[in-house]
Amino acid sequence: MAKIIAGIGSSHVPAIGAALDNNKTEEPYWKRVFSGFEKSQEWMRQTKPDVAIVVYNDHASTFSVEMIPTFALGCAAEFPPADEGWGPRPVPVVEGHPALASHIAQSVILDEFDLTICNKMEVDHGMTVPMNLLFGKIDKTSHWPCPVVPLAVNVVMYPPPTGHRCYMLGRAIKKAVESYPDDLRVVIFGTGGLSHQISGPRAGLINSKWDKNFLDNLSKNPQKLIKIPHVDYMREAGAEGIEMVMWLIMRGALDDKVDEVYRFYTVPASNTAVGHIILANRERGAKIAARHKPAGKHKSTARHKRAAARAKVERVRG
Numbered sequence: 001m002a003k004i005i006a007g008i009g010s011s012h013v014p015a016i017g018a019a020l021d022n023n024k025t026e027e028p029y030w031k032r033v034f035s036g037f038e039k040s041q042e043w044m045r046q047t048k049p050d051v052a053i054v055v056y057n058d059h060a061s062t063f064s065v066e067m068i069p070t071f072a073l074g075c076a077a078e079f080p081p082a083d084e085g086w087g088p089r090p091v092p093v094v095e096g097h098p099a100l101a102s103h104i105a106q107s108v109i110l111d112e113f114d115l116t117i118c119n120k121m122e123v124d125h126g127m128t129v130p131m132n133l134l135f136g137k138i139d140k141t142s143h144w145p146c147p148v149v150p151l152a153v154n155v156v157m158y159p160p161p162t163g164h165r166c167y168m169l170g171r172a173i174k175k176a177v178e179s180y181p182d183d184l185r186v187v188i189f190g191t192g193g194l195s196h197q198i199s200g201p202r203a204g205l206i207n208s209k210w211d212k213n214f215l216d217n218l219s220k221n222p223q224k225l226i227k228i229p230h231v232d233y234m235r236e237a238g239a240e241g242i243e244m245v246m247w248l249i250m251r252g253a254l255d256d257k258v259d260e261v262y263r264f265y266t267v268p269a270s271n272t273a274v275g276h277i278i279l280a281n282r283e284r285g286a287k288i289a290a291r292h293k294p295a296g297k298h299k300s301t302a303r304h305k306r307a308a309a310r311a312k313v314e315r316v317r318g
């Protein structure tokens with residue numbers, strides 16, 4: 001049976017992708033951002049998920065004002081990087097998991113969430129930047145470490161889904177994954193945000209107090225977040241801060257009580273606040289980790305290494 005073992009929240013600022021692609025990660029401005037993900041990459045190397053579900057939004061790459069699905073699930077075998085105006089990012093084609101994606105589509109739609117099924121979809125920085133931040137830089141001729149089920153959410157054109165709807169969709173995805181017969185360890189990403197506004201009189205808006213409160217509640221009290229109306233996101237976190245509702249899909253797919261493994265927050269990257277969090281399910285994660293321990297006299301080594309790595313991770317608060 002498949003299990004969601006952890007959720008990852010990450011900003012998907014396009015300038016981070018450009019900095020990575022143009023080898024600027026050691027420049028002081030960008031090192032501040034990339035160094036905050038070094039421990040996350042180590043955690044990901046230790047965790048080795050079988051599949052990642054990545055909740056993100058398309059930025060007029062696959063969709064446009066002509067067609068705006070609220071929730072679009074990628075069921076294809078592969079998802080090429082999109083041309084975002086300067087050509088596609090030099091990242092590998094994202095390999096899908098059509099069997100799991102189709103299973104999620106069936107389960108979630110029968111639970112009355114009307115997903116759009118996409119059998120052809122290109123993916124932009126909204127997906128590939130968080131993947132780079134967690135998996136590291138990967139040559140475009142190589143492969144991402146695991147297949148991905150993309151879930152695109154409309155947060156670009158009014159009306160986006162409510163935070164409550166997103167959280168409940170996460171709940172339905174959790175149920176879907178747990179009814180998938182294969183023994184898969186799944187992580188789910190929520191991407192976007194945190195506070196930012198890219199145009200208008202308030203361009204450059206960042207609200208660190210709001211962002212940190214959001215991260216606190218995401219970890220300990222997500223029920224507080226699902227009641228937040230769109231207008232509060234717009235006023236407090238800027239027009240594009242509405243992307244944060246996508247993190248609630250990730251949180252809804254986790255257990256009620258989770259362990260906060262890691263947190264990172266820094267401002268700014270381009271004109272956006274960068275937030276990142278890793279939340280792990282408790283017993284299930286431990287049981288699954290134990291199942292993967294090697295046999296023989298060193299059989300607890302892998303689990304202990306993972307526990308030690310988790311213990312060493314520091315909570316970084318900007």
Ligand SMILES: [Fe+2]
Nearest residue numbers: 012126192243
């Ligand atoms: Fe975005």
